[in-house]
Amino acid sequence: MAFTGVIARYRPLLDVPSHIYPVTLLEGDTPLIPVPRLAEELGGHFDLYVKFEGMNPTGSFKDRGMTVAISEAVGRGVQAVICASTGNTAASAAAYAARAGLRAIVIIPEGKVAAGKLAGAVAYGAEVIQIQGSFDDALSLVVSISEHHPIALVNSLNPYRLEGQKTAAFEIVDTLGKAPDWLCLPVGNAGNITSYWMGFQQYHGIKHSGLPQILGVQAQGSAPLVLGHPVEHPETVATAIRIGRPARGEQAMMASEQSHGRIIAVSDDEILVMQRRLARNGIWVEPASAAGLAGLAHEVKAGQLDLKGLQVVAVCTGHGMKDPDIISQSMPHPKIIPPDYSILEKVIEGDK
Numbered sequence: 479m480a481f482t483g484v485i486a487r488y489r490p491l492l493d494v495p496s497h498i499y500p501v502t503l504l505e506g507d508t509p510l511i512p513v514p515r516l517a518e519e520l521g522g523h524f525d526l527y528v529k530f531e532g533m534n535p536t537g538s539f540k541d542r543g544m545t546v547a548i549s550e551a552v553g554r555g556v557q558a559v560i561c562a563s564t565g566n567t568a569a570s571a572a573a574y575a576a577r578a579g580l581r582a583i584v585i586i587p588e589g590k591v592a593a594g595k596l597a598g599a600v601a602y603g604a605e606v607i608q609i610q611g612s613f614d615d616a617l618s619l620v621v622s623i624s625e626h627h628p629i630a631l632v633n634s635l636n637p638y639r640l641e642g643q644k645t646a647a648f649e650i651v652d653t654l655g656k657a658p659d660w661l662c663l664p665v666g667n668a669g670n671i672t673s674y675w676m677g678f679q680q681y682h683g684i685k686h687s688g689l690p691q692i693l694g695v696q697a698q699g700s701a702p703l704v705l706g707h708p709v710e711h712p713e714t715v716a717t718a719i720r721i722g723r724p725a726r727g728e729q730a731m732m733a734s735e736q737s738h739g740r741i742i743a744v745s746d747d748e749i750l751v752m753q754r755r756l757a758r759n760g761i762w763v764e765p766a767s768a769a770g771l772a773g774l775a776h777e778v779k780a781g782q783l784d785l786k787g788l789q790v791v792a793v794c795t796g797h798g799m800k801d802p803d804i805i806s807q808s809m810p811h812p813k814i815i816p817p818d819y820s821i822l823e824k825v826i827e828g829d830k
C-alpha cells in the first residue's frame with residue numbers, strides 16, 4: 479500500500495477529531511540508518527541507528543506534528559495560524575498552511591534563525607516577523623495573540639503537534655520490532671521528548687514492545703532542565719534548541735525519570751564535533767540534531783553509560799542543508815586555483 483502520511487498510517491492511535499481530513503505532504507516514514515562505524519568510534523559493541531528526521535518534507539521532524547495541527551485547525555474552520563519559532567517550526571507551519579490555503583504568521587528572534595529555515599518560511603509564503611527578543615519572548619507573544627484572535631497556535635503547546643510527533647516512536651518500533659534500549663535526542667522546547675515518551679508508552683501498552691531509556695540533551699548555554707531554572711539569555715550554535723523556558727519542561731523531566739534516563743548538557747564544541755562525525759558517516763544534520771549523539775558520546779566517555787550489547791537510536795531532528803553558515807564558519811573553505819592541470823595535480827597530491 480502506498481504511504482500516505484503519518485495521519486493515515488497511524489490514525490487509530492492518534493487522538494484527533496474523527497471528522498478531520500489530513501493536510502499532508504507525506505511526512506514521516508523516515509529512514510532508520512545503521513551507523514556501525516560511528517558506534518565503533520564511540521567505543522563499539524552496540525547497535526547504533528540514526529532516525530534521520532531531516533528527510534521530512536521541510537527538513538525536520540516538525541512536519542509530523544504540523545500535519546496534525548494544521549489538519550485540526552482546518553477542520554474547525556480556522557483561517558490563519560501563528561507560531562513562534564527558532565526556524566524549523568516556521569518552515570513547517572508555512573508549508574502546511576500553504577498546502578491548506580491558510581494564512582501563516584511566524585514570529586522569530588531577530589538574527590538568530592538559520593538562513594535556510596528563514597528562506598523556507600518566506601518561500602512557502604508565510605508572513606515572517608522578527609522580534610527584537612528571544613524565542614521565549616516570541617512564544618509568550620503568540621500565545622497571547624492566539625487567545626485574543628481566531629488564529630490557531632501551532633507551537634508544541636498545541637496538543638495535536640504531540641499527537642503527530644508520537645508517530646516517530648511508532649516507526650522506530652515498527653522497524654526494529656521492539657523499542658530500542660536507549661533513545662537519545664536534543665531537547666529545546668521539549669515537545670519532542672514528550673511525544674516520543676507518549677508514543678513508546680502507547681505502543682508498549684498495545685504491543686508490549688518495551689520502553690527505551692531516554693537521554694535528553696541540551697546545549698550548555700541553554701540548559702534550563704539541567705540547571706533546574708529558566709535561562710534568561712540562552713546561547714548556543716544549536717539555534718533549534720536555543721530555548722530558556724521550555725514549554726513542555728515538566729513533561730520532559732517526567733519522561734526522563736519514568737524511562738530511567740536523564741537530561742544532560744553538552745558544549746557547543748561537542749555538538750559541532752558530532753555534527754562533523756555524522757557528516758563523515760554520510761549524514762549531514764544541523765547542529766541541534768547532533769546534540770543527542772554528542773550527549774551519548776559524552777556519557778560513554780565519562781563512564782556513565784555502558785552500552786555493550788544494547789540497541790541505541792539517536793534522533794537526528796533536522797537536515798544540515800538549512801544551516802549552511804555554520805559549515806562555512808567551522809569548516810575549511812574550498813581552495814581556489816587557476817584552471818590548470820599541473821596545479822590541480824599538485825594540490826591533489828598534497829591533499830593525500
Ligand SMILES: *Cc1c(COP(=O)(O)O)cnc(C)c1O
Binds near residue numbers: 667
Ligand atoms: C524543534 C527542534 C528541536 C527541539 O525540539 P523540541 O520539541 O523543541 O524539544 C531540535 N532539533 C531540531 C532540528 C528542531 O527543529
